[in-house]
Amino acid sequence: MYSNFLISNEVQFWLFLTAFIPSVGCSIFVLYHLISNRTQRHAINNRVIIVLISNNLIYELIDIPLFLNYYRLEAVWPNTPGLCLMWIFIDEALYSISTVVLAWASIERHILIFHNRWWSSTRRRRLIHFIPLVSLVFYIIIFHTVFILLPLCENTYDYTQELCGHKICLHNTKIVGTWDSIMNDILPTLIIVGFSIALLVRVLLQNRRVHQHIQWRKHRKMAIQLLSISILYSLLYIPIMCIVLAQLCCISQDSGDIFIQYGRFFSYYVTFLLPFVCFITLSKCSYKFKDMFPNWHRPARLIHPMPLPMMTVAAERPNIM
Template sequence: MIQYKVLQEPDVLIPHPIRFWIFLISLITTLACSIFVLYHLLIDRTLRNALNNHAIIVLLFNNLMYQLIDIPLSLSFYHLGNVWPASPILCLFWMFIDETFLSLSLILVAGASIQRHILIFHKRWLSTDKKRFFIHYLPIVILSFYIIVFHFITILFPPCQNIFNYQLSVCGYPLCYYDIRLVLIWDIAINKILPTLTIVVFSIALLVRVLLQRRRMHQYVQWRKHRKMTIQLLAIAMLYFFLYIPLMIIELIQSCFENKMSRSIKLINRSHNIENDRFNKLFGGNRYYLSLYMKCIVCILILYYLNILFGFNSYMWYEKSFEDEYYLNMKQIDVTKIEENVEDVLGLPNNILANKFLINNEYLCGRSLSPETIIHPHLLILIKSNLENFQKRQAIRMTWAIKHQLTNKNIQVAFVLGTDARKTSVEDESNKYGDIIQIDRIDYYYYSTYKMIMMLHWISDYCTSKSRRSPHIDLRKYVFFVNDDYYVDIDQLLIYIYNIDEDKEMTTYERRTFITGELIEKSYPQRFINDRWHVSLSDYPYDIYPPYISTECFLMTRYNARLYYIASKYARLFYFDHIYMGLLSYSMSTNLIKNNQLFSTSSSLSNNFVNNEYGFLSKWKLFFNSNNNINSTLKPICIRGHRAQNLIDIWNNIHQTNISFSFEL
């Protein structure tokens, strides 16, 4: 038989009507934010497959369920003044949802704090599907299953009798299993304090490890570049350390010394028979306040992520007009006057990189037919790759970049790599395949501009004509830049180049400055500090970026590549290579040829796309994401892929082959 007891609700600092509107407004904004973020993480295959997003996806789904179930029950209580319908089943369900989802959020954040270390410092632990299953996926499943089962047993099937009060929120939180000291201590210590300490310790440890690694690599720590990471990690650590741990410690102490405190209170108040009232007054509202506190924390965290998405636009008052002011500070470069005697025209260069080639592969581009003649390939393909992406390079060598087939078509391919913190050698791979160019800069996204400049440098030194008798020989020789996660339709690319070569209306100047790809216009710098593409006002004080060609997949003449390398010596470096190339194009007054259909960087690697068969939803996605003509019959040259095995599967399907992936050098 279920007993009912009228408990006095702790003093209400905020009246119920005000709480109702606070919760309602917060619910609307956070619900929209959760659905928006979760939708984009699930709909984008790259984001969905990224290991670092899996814990976030589960956490967002957990919080979304909490918002849809628990918060509406609280709204009903604050609106009516009591629990409705007054049913023990509803009370048990409410307590189960409240405890389970809040504990699950804490456990997932703790797990994500540990997995960040693995993803950053121990990527080899996740190199195979088996390792990813046991190290990445299985812990998330086990932790989630444990929390659900624990609260399912202790709340829905407790070894005791609950007492409900329908005049209090969550029916007065009558968790009778808290009378069992061992279960109570386990819940507080293992399910709450341990995950909280894990979040604090591993968040601070991650910051310390990053700084120590840079110190071991003898790199100067620029706090401005680490500001985003520092603020995020310290904010998370301090939030849990100062606001959550004190409540848990108080509750743990209360549970450990409850009997002694109760006996003392009984001795003092035995004659007045008010020992239970005194005890409830001291500690009875602790669980109520903890529940309210956790709900506020969830709302704060969701509002925090909402702020990450949209930010605060106070920066707009300090931005300069790009159209009105940028040209006043830039170096204007006339490409018709810098073919020879560059320094006489532009002065001494102010941005010569100190980087060098670890593997320059100087004979890759030119082949000698006689001691006096060197013939360069008609098309050079430079594939930007990271040192650790051997599987992607191997898949490309086995599919669209088969060496003997490209050589017969007068095409040469090279992979451009950087280094890593361990200075891993790629000499064996270079000696076997002869298609590696390596620079002495760590492969890192914010160093992409260095790699782009070094590629232009390599083309200028080793793959442009030095013959004075044929000064325009490079006007009909091309270089194609592409990332290592793309499938390239070589035949379609050669057809496009053939049409350019046969275009009788193109002038010499147009061939000199020829560059084409996916043109991005009206792109704005991201100012919010937590955005991945964050750019501070000191680094870029202008309100808009110039038009630029996406550097993930684009084509240019090798003559123009040499001009861009010359221009790079007189332009200030910028984090992102595509923006940097856009700034160079602007200073050179280069006409960027828009070709968003053939060189689309938003195309996904699938059989339907390769065969140019679009579904209704795919058409709308392409329309909004890339502004392509969805009724076009043109097959794209660049098709974004993801994994090496996926690329091979597509190749086998298109060409009716049966090649299998090889991990060997």
């Protein structure tokens, strides 16, 4: 499966490690900033970001070390079915949670910005915000628990490949494999792209209306935040989603494998880059970072010339003889 992959395991190890360490640090800092501040923690637009970053951090702390260990040893260790099931579950479930949650955020941002009256009561906030978000997360966890951790068939694992060969037996069932690819991967990605483009168009039209300029400034940060994250997902996920969709309907499974290998490898950089995109779009983060490390941003001392005190010298009168 990976014979044509031109990036060696050693290079993959260092590419992941050099991105993994700063990404974890940035994730912890962004979460600390959002959770420690009561105003930031209770802001509706930040709750999706907290879910995304938390899910992303768990993914990094469990999934990425397993990849690093595989690249270092060039084999899965310890080579047990339990480790393979856990690795595949984390990789599949947390990946789908990020994609589905961001797809919902792409829809929710339209409501937050252009229909903010819908949030006027606690009942509406629960109905529109909490219930869809919690339901989507539970759906992904239950789906992958049933079809990965509690399989009705026997899986076979290849301990010489990353993710133990990745395929599980229920993926061979066309209905399950097609549902997983379309509903958990392709459709959320299309929603992210479609609603992000729609948000950008509505933002540009809104910005041209002079009488709504003050109201728009209040929501500009939410729009920029979503668009930045959506661009990151689109650039790194769209290519692999297009190939998977083509394999489902048009081309053979083997014809796009080499492109999926490269697309899958570089799609992990969404995980590495997401905390930095969130850090940049959270304006108050940079100020808190400066407060935590004041010596890093200490302004240079300027030396100003000091005026000397004026001295009055009285001229002596010459003696006239």
